[in-house]
Amino acid sequence: MPNRARKSDKFGSPPGLQGAGSPPQGFQLHQLKTACSTCSMQELCLPGGLESSEVLAIERLVTARRRLRKGETLYQTREAFLGLYALRFGSTKTAILASDGHEQVSGFHMVGDIVGLDGIGTGEHTCDCSALEDTEVCLLPFAKLEELARHVPSLQQHLHRVMSREIVREHGVMLLLGTMRAEERLAVFLLNLSQRYQRRGYSATEFNLRMTREEIGSFLGLKLETVSRLFSRFQDEGLIEVQQRAVRLVKLDALRCMVQRPL
Incomplete structure (x- = not known):
């Protein structure tokens, strides 16, 4: 040839x-x-x-x-x-x-x-x-x-x-910080991680958070106390299960609905 x-x-x-x-x-x-x-x-x-x-x-x-x-x-x-x-x-x-x-x-x-x-x-x-x-x-x-x-x-x-994709990501962060409520920010963050892990062939519902709660708060524009409270609330509502840095997304559809409703 x-x-x-x-x-x-x-x-x-x-x-x-x-x-x-x-x-x-x-x-x-x-x-x-x-x-x-x-x-x-x-x-x-x-x-x-x-x-x-x-x-x-x-x-x-x-x-x-x-x-x-x-x-x-x-x-x-x-x-x-x-x-x-x-x-x-x-x-x-x-x-x-x-x-x-x-x-x-x-x-x-x-x-x-x-x-x-x-x-x-x-x-x-x-x-x-x-x-x-x-x-x-x-x-x-x-x-x-x-x-x-x-x-x-x-x-x-x-x-x-x-x-x-980097430009789109930055626009997404601006939207996240500018228009979403605290619980919506955390839901979007967890759903985004889920999609990224799934694309790499890993579980979409069970993964470890490599970042600290404080780092998550810094990224989402939330205080550490707010992030910790939201994780506890999501767990109490049966949306997720958390054990230290291990997270399991129990109700993906409910998390999606949380960010799809009118702001």
Whole structure:
């Protein structure tokens, strides 16, 4: 198949992608034990329908990985933007530090998510990103990723979709904080986690909360006492079952109805 052979040559070494170079501080440059083509999170990180030569070209980008301990920082505000980070396992949070030292959580990210998009526009990050548990990320150097995307239209479209989803997510947070009552905010938060876990092949009704109640409150714009009271109320009403950080959504339909009624 001559056409496929020519395409393999084309993607074998796109311009600017010949060498991996030195890894950033804190990252390890090594032969990856799990290739993109066999990674269980491939469908979340990569666009569908890629040919093997195109997947191989992306694999050549992901030569640096970093493992983070719980609480360790991946990047900080005003830190130089190196690229995007795909969560291979674990979870992270992003937060903005106010002038008074108060931390405002802006998002929670889990396996298969891509973080670091905030640094594309200015060349430096606009928030802090830290691990909620032991986490490993794959570094995708953005300049090389952009170059490859010029040769792989589906990858370029995928990057646009990732950026679009981030914009939609931010709009959703604004709606959450601006128009919803406290109980609706928590219901939306739990339903969102349910959908995300289900998409990754996990249970949609039973999962562990990797974030603290205080971090949930910061994200939802609620005080810690309010979050704790709402969890107790939801449990008393039979909507959920809670045991420390383990949560079981007992009545999904009731939670959905809670956020679908007129505000």
